[in-house]
Amino acid sequence: MTSLSSSTTLAERQSNPQRPLVTLRGIQKSFGPTHVLKGVNFTVRPGQIHALLGGNGAGKSTMIRVITGEIRANAGDLHLQASHGGDPKVAVVYQELALIPDLTVAENIALVHAPSGFALKRQAQAALIAEEALSLIDPHLARTALFRKAGDLSMHEGQIVEIARALSTGAEVLLLDEPTANLTAAETEQLFAVLKGLAKDKGIGIVFVSHRMKEIRQLCDVCTIIRDGKTAIDARPIGMLTDAAIIQEMGQPAHRAEAQIARNDGQPVVATLTGPTIQHPIQRGTILGLAGAPEGPAHVISSLIGHGRHRDWCMTGDGWGNAPTSPRDAVAQGIGFVSGDRATKGVLAQLPIIDNVLASRRVRERRLFVGQNERSECAGLMQALKVKAGSAWDRPGTLSGGNQQKLLVARWLGLPLKMVVFEEPTRGVDIGTKRDMYALIRQMAEEGTIVVWWSTENVELLELCHEILAFDTEGQPKGFLPADRFDEDALAELTGMAA
Numbered sequence: 001m002t003s004l005s006s007s008t009t010l011a012e013r014q015s016n017p018q019r020p021l022v023t024l025r026g027i028q029k030s031f032g033p034t035h036v037l038k039g040v041n042f043t044v045r046p047g048q049i050h051a052l053l054g055g056n057g058a059g060k061s062t063m064i065r066v067i068t069g070e071i072r073a074n075a076g077d078l079h080l081q082a083s084h085g086g087d088p089k090v091a092v093v094y095q096e097l098a099l100i101p102d103l104t105v106a107e108n109i110a111l112v113h114a115p116s117g118f119a120l121k122r123q124a125q126a127a128l129i130a131e132e133a134l135s136l137i138d139p140h141l142a143r144t145a146l147f148r149k150a151g152d153l154s155m156h157e158g159q160i161v162e163i164a165r166a167l168s169t170g171a172e173v174l175l176l177d178e179p180t181a182n183l184t185a186a187e188t189e190q191l192f193a194v195l196k197g198l199a200k201d202k203g204i205g206i207v208f209v210s211h212r213m214k215e216i217r218q219l220c221d222v223c224t225i226i227r228d229g230k231t232a233i234d235a236r237p238i239g240m241l242t243d244a245a246i247i248q249e250m251g252q253p254a255h256r257a258e259a260q261i262a263r264n265d266g267q268p269v270v271a272t273l274t275g276p277t278i279q280h281p282i283q284r285g286t287i288l289g290l291a292g293a294p295e296g297p298a299h300v301i302s303s304l305i306g307h308g309r310h311r312d313w314c315m316t317g318d319g320w321g322n323a324p325t326s327p328r329d330a331v332a333q334g335i336g337f338v339s340g341d342r343a344t345k346g347v348l349a350q351l352p353i354i355d356n357v358l359a360s361r362r363v364r365e366r367r368l369f370v371g372q373n374e375r376s377e378c379a380g381l382m383q384a385l386k387v388k389a390g391s392a393w394d395r396p397g398t399l400s401g402g403n404q405q406k407l408l409v410a411r412w413l414g415l416p417l418k419m420v421v422f423e424e425p426t427r428g429v430d431i432g433t434k435r436d437m438y439a440l441i442r443q444m445a446e447e448g449t450i451v452v453w454w455s456t457e458n459v460e461l462l463e464l465c466h467e468i469l470a471f472d473t474e475g476q477p478k479g480f481l482p483a484d485r486f487d488e489d490a491l492a493e494l495t496g497m498a499a
C-alpha cells in the first residue's frame with residue numbers, strides 16, 4: 001500500500017514546490033468496531049505550513065500515526081516522497097510529552113541522533129547537539145538545562161525540549177500535534193519564527209494541528225479540515241476561510257454571541273488572595289485568570305491546592321479554614337483541581353470512563369458503592385462537554401486527547417465547590433467545546449464558586465475571566481487587570497510578552 005520514491009534532492013524540491021512530500025488518498029482506519037478514518041485525503045508539500053483541523057475525535061492524530069508508520073491503514077494509499085532516497089525523515093511532536101524522565105535533557109535530544117546508545121557514552125557530543133537544538137527556540141534553557149533530568153522539567157520546559165529535539169533531526173516533514181499548549185506567548189512567537197524559517201529556507205513541509213484559531217492564522221498557509229473521519233476541506237488557503245466557516249466545516253455549532261465583557265459587579269467580597277507582595281479582595285463567583293511566565297501561576301496553584309513545595313499564596317476569609325496541606329485535603333475543603341498534566345496527574349488510565357468522570361463526586365459524597373443513578377449522571381456530564389466515546393465503560397486511553405481532557409473538567413462540573421482551580425483546562429479541546437466549557441464554568445461561578453483559571457492562551461483569559469492576575473517574565477506578580485481594561489496589548493505589556 002505504501003509506495004516510497006527517492007527521486008528528488010532538496011534543491012529540486014525547493015525549485016519544484018508542487019511535488020508533495022506526503023500524499024494520503026482514501027485512507028481508512030478502524031480500531032475494532034470503531035471506524036475512525038473513512039477515506040481521508042491529505043497532502044504535505046515542501047515549504048508549506050499546513051494546518052490540520054477538526055473537532056475532538058475527528059481523526060487527526062490517527063492520520064499522523066498513519067503517516068509516521070506507527071499504525072497501518074486498512075485501505076487507501078500513502079505515498080512518501082523522500083529527497084535523498086529511502087523514507088523521508090518525519091519527526092513528530094505529540095500533545096503528550098515523550099521524554100525519558102531518567103535521562104538528561106542533552107541525552108534525550110541526542111538519542112534521536114544515535115538511537116544505538118552512542119549519545120549516552122559520548123556526553124560532550126550529546127551536549128553539543130542538544131545545545132545547538134535548544135538554542136533555536138530557547139537560549140536560556142540551552143544554557144541552563146542540558147544536564148537536568150527530563151523528569152525534573154516542568155511541562156512547559158519539557159515541551160520546548162521536545163520541539164527542539166524534533167527540529168534537530170533534520171526532518172523533511174515535521175508533524176506538530178498541538179505543540180504550543182504549554183508555551184507562553186513569547187515562546188510561541190519564537191517557535192513560529194523558527195518554523196517559518198524552516199519552511200521558507202529549507203523547504204520543510206510542516207503539519208500543524210491546533211485548536212487555537214489565532215495561532216493557526218499567524219502560522220499556516222493552507223488548511224485541511226477533517227470532519228468525522230473524512231476530508232471536508234482539502235488544502236485551502238487559510239485566508240479564504242473565515243473563523244465561522246472553519247468552525248462550520250468542522251461540524252460545530254456557530255458562536256452563540258460575540259464575547260462580552262465579563263461582569264461580576266455587586267457581588268460581596270468573600271475571600272482575600274494573599275501573595276508575597278499582594279493582597280487582593282475576591283468577590284463571590286469571581287473567575288480569576290492567571291497569565292504570564294509559568295512559575296508565577298504554578299506557585300499560586302500549588303499553594304491553593306496544597307501540592308508541591310510552594311506555599312507562598314493563600315486564600316483566606318470566613319469559612320476558609322487553614323490552607324490545604326494536600327490535594328486530598330483541598331477536596332475535603334471543597335476545592336477542586338484540574339491538573340494540566342492529564343497523563344500523569346489527571347486521567348485514571350486503568351479505570352473506565354465512568355469512574356474517571358464520577359471520581360470527585362464519589363469522594364465528596366463518600367459513596368462507597370456504585371450508585372443506581374451513576375450511569376445517567378455520567379451520560380449527562382459527557383453530553384454537556386460532547387465527549388466522543390464508544391461507551392462509558394471504555395478505558396480513557398481509547399479517547400482522543402481533547403476528549404480525555406474533557407473527562408477531567410467534567411469531574412467538577414455542577415459540584416457545590418468553594419473554589420475550583422484549573423490548570424490549562426482547555427488544552428487540546430476543540431473550539432466548539434471550549435465555548436460549551438466556558439458557559440458551564442460561568443454557571444458554576446454564578447452559583448458562587450470562585451474559579452481560578454490558568455491558561456497560556458491569552459484570548460481565552462480575556463474571553464472568560466472577570467479579572468486577570470498577571471505575572472512578569474520572572475514569574476513575579478505584576479498586578480490585576482479588571483475586565484473593563486481587558487485588551488491583548490495591556491495583558492502583553494503586564495506579562496512582558498508579545499501578544
Ligand SMILES: Nc1ncnc2c1ncn2[C@@H]1O[C@H](COP(=O)(O)OP(=O)(O)OP(=O)(O)O)[C@@H](O)[C@H]1O
Pocket residue numbers: 031034036054055056057058059060061062063388389397398399400401402403428430
Ligand atoms: N486505539 C484505539 N482504540 C479505539 N479507538 C481509538 C483508538 N485510537 C483512537 N481511537 C478513536 O479514534 C477517534 C479519533 O481519534 P484521534 O485521536 O485521531 O482524534 P483527533 O482528531 O486527533 O482528536 P483531538 O483533537 O481530541 O486530539 C476517537 O474517537 C478515538 O476514540
